[in-house]
Amino acid sequence: MTTAALSPTDRTTATRGRHRMVAERAALHALLAEAMVAHVGLTVGSGPDAHPLVLPTAYAADPDGPDDGGSLYLHGSVAAGWLPTVLAGQVCVTITLLDGLVAARSGFHHSANYRSAVVLGRPRLVEDEVEKVRALDLVVDQVVPGRSGTLRPHTRKELAATAVLALPLAEASLKVRAGGPVDDEPDIAAGVWGGHVPLRLVAGEPVADADAVGVPVPAEVAARAAALAAR
Amino acid sequence: MTTAALSPTDRTTATRGRHRMVAERAALHALLAEAMVAHVGLTVGSGPDAHPLVLPTAYAADPDGPDDGGSLYLHGSVAAGWLPTVLAGQVCVTITLLDGLVAARSGFHHSANYRSAVVLGRPRLVEDEVEKVRALDLVVDQVVPGRSGTLRPHTRKELAATAVLALPLAEASLKVRAGGPVDDEPDIAAGVWGGHVPLRLVAGEPVADADAVGVPVPAEVAARAAALAAR
Numbered sequence: 003m004t005t006a007a008l009s010p011t012d013r014t015t016a017t018r019g020r021h022r023m024v025a026e027r028a029a030l031h032a033l034l035a036e037a038m039v040a041h042v043g044l045t046v047g048s049g050p051d052a053h054p055l056v057l058p059t060a061y062a063a064d065p066d067g068p069d070d071g072g073s074l075y076l077h078g079s080v081a082a083g084w085l086p087t088v089l090a091g092q093v094c095v096t097i098t099l100l101d102g103l104v105a106a107r108s109g110f111h112h113s114a115n116y117r118s119a120v121v122l123g124r125p126r127l128v129e130d131e132v133e134k135v136r137a138l139d140l141v142v143d144q145v146v147p148g149r150s151g152t153l154r155p156h157t158r159k160e161l162a163a164t165a166v167l168a169l170p171l172a173e174a175s176l177k178v179r180a181g182g183p184v185d186d187e188p189d190i191a192a193g194v195w196g197g198h199v200p201l202r203l204v205a206g207e208p209v210a211d212a213d214a215v216g217v218p219v220p221a222e223v224a225a226r227a228a229a230l231a232a233r
Numbered sequence: 234m235t236t237a238a239l240s241p242t243d244r245t246t247a248t249r250g251r252h253r254m255v256a257e258r259a260a261l262h263a264l265l266a267e268a269m270v271a272h273v274g275l276t277v278g279s280g281p282d283a284h285p286l287v288l289p290t291a292y293a294a295d296p297d298g299p300d301d302g303g304s305l306y307l308h309g310s311v312a313a314g315w316l317p318t319v320l321a322g323q324v325c326v327t328i329t330l331l332d333g334l335v336a337a338r339s340g341f342h343h344s345a346n347y348r349s350a351v352v353l354g355r356p357r358l359v360e361d362e363v364e365k366v367r368a369l370d371l372v373v374d375q376v377v378p379g380r381s382g383t384l385r386p387h388t389r390k391e392l393a394a395t396a397v398l399a400l401p402l403a404e405a406s407l408k409v410r411a412g413g414p415v416d417d418e419p420d421i422a423a424g425v426w427g428g429h430v431p432l433r434l435v436a437g438e439p440v441a442d443a444d445a446v447g448v449p450v451p452a453e454v455a456a457r458a459a460a461l462a463a464r
Contacts, residue, residue: 211413
């Protein structure tokens, strides 16, 4: 894993709120390890009809992956409409966790606490089978750590039906907001309450499907639910 | 509010998972009312250097807004680098709530439960001051319902520093996944556990900032935290 500081390019540098940018690569990897949904942006079409499209998707990050800065893996059906588009150009993958509501003393200063990573680049189609299997297992383990090791191997048919893309984590930036509001002095002096409300994603009890009633909840599923319940 | 069913265009129709698309406009509005973060996609630059950019942002939806299908409001600093780009072209706004982890009996069928709205269109700069103030209040109330009515009015300077954009909710689609995994028969017969883990965003206790210690937590902030704690 590279420990080089994040060096955002012009394309990933905020024009506003630069003081909220975080340069520690470890903080980027911590966010990527914790979140479970990425929003992938691509440009569809060309010329005056071109338009952006943003789709939510599962992902996994491998700080030690073979791409510059580590690898961000995405996957999808080989039949997905967006796949050729993604492979033909650049994508932007944004991964955000909402950490809190910020109730300021004016509408203007209302905000949210969050961590958000923006990764830009040209994805690579993963063709090596060992890497492909490893990436798919990482995507499963992103959702339920340790789950992939308990499952049967992927079949040839499943691997053929699935496309895996790798995006270098080289051109990446991280923006973080935490804490309470930044209010104007007159509003503070007026005695209005200001503060924040922490938010976190928590899990309920695992729900067995109809065909699994009576089968014990596997340790890794129970551990995942417990870890997300106890925070 | 229009009650017309959602009629996604080709651009907002999933090429995969069409059975997960939901046509009820009420379901779209319920998601837009519940979520707190939008991911806005835009295309930056032109020609071979053009690339997508996806940024998280606050928003508010007004089903009765003046745009076709109702209005989705975004706001930002007039100094934001993305503002001219957004006004020059089309944007894609995607709003996703993660509702659960789906632990299938194979890696291939692992999934997530979610609700995700995709809205495409050309934003309109809101120039009418009454609409602009109302939109900014809606953005505050999206985070803490009722908060805007307790705050001092926006100042001229604040309004001048803030750009408000409205996107029609006409070209919108909604995709929903719920429940347990869809597994293959042999994996079910093998007796592997399959099911899902519900997820929800919950709030902790409101945290007063240093200047608000001793000031009672306002009713609307307490109610927001309680509503998000009790689900």
